[in-house]
Amino acid sequence: MILYTLPYCSRCDMVRRVLEREGIPYEEQPLTPELADRLDLREAPALVHNGKLIRGYAPAGVLRKLYDGE
16 A cells, blocks of 8 residues: 655644554655656545555545455
């Protein structure tokens, strides 16, 4: 799972805490303008797992379902 984040992003911090609390492994990457254009992302956080994309804040249940549904 990749977590795209921006600096000083409170929603990014919330998603990071949920992932850690749920024990869901992830790789964090900064969302650069070039990457945002390539992925067509206009906000952070964004999660990508097995080609599935979740934009913005997602509660623990959504993240667990995404991860468990591998």
